[in-house]
Amino acid sequence: MNAKCILCERVDELDNREFKTKQLRNKPIRMYLCPECEHRVAINTISRVNSGHFNFHKPVVISNSELKNMLADKDGTLAE
Numbered sequence: 908m909n910a911k912c913i914l915c916e917r918v919d920e921l922d923n924r925e926f927k928t929k930q931l932r933n934k935p936i937r938m939y940l941c942p943e944c945e946h947r948v949a950i951n952t953i954s955r956v957n958s959g960h961f962n963f964h965k966p967v968v969i970s971n972s973e974l975k976n977m978l979a980d981k982d983g984t985l986a987e
């Protein structure tokens with residue numbers, strides 16, 4: 908199977924036995940990055956994360972017990 912890198916438009920011949928190729932074939936929306944671009948992006952991302960000026964804007968997932976504790980703490984401080 909051939910895939911074109913979305914960044915440098917290089918066409919790569921992919922090994923059909925690899926899991927990544929199978930994923931790409933089964934879900935056409937998935938984008939393909941050639942190994943060079945992937946490496947470049949990974950290095951830039953890591954350096955950005957390590958620079959300290961980078962915040963993840965992921966939703967914070969709190970378990971029910973943690974939420975309970977937080978609410979209990981809040982109530983405790985309000986009562987004082």
Ligand SMILES: [Zn+2]
Binds near residue numbers: 914915916940
């Ligand atoms: Zn590329």
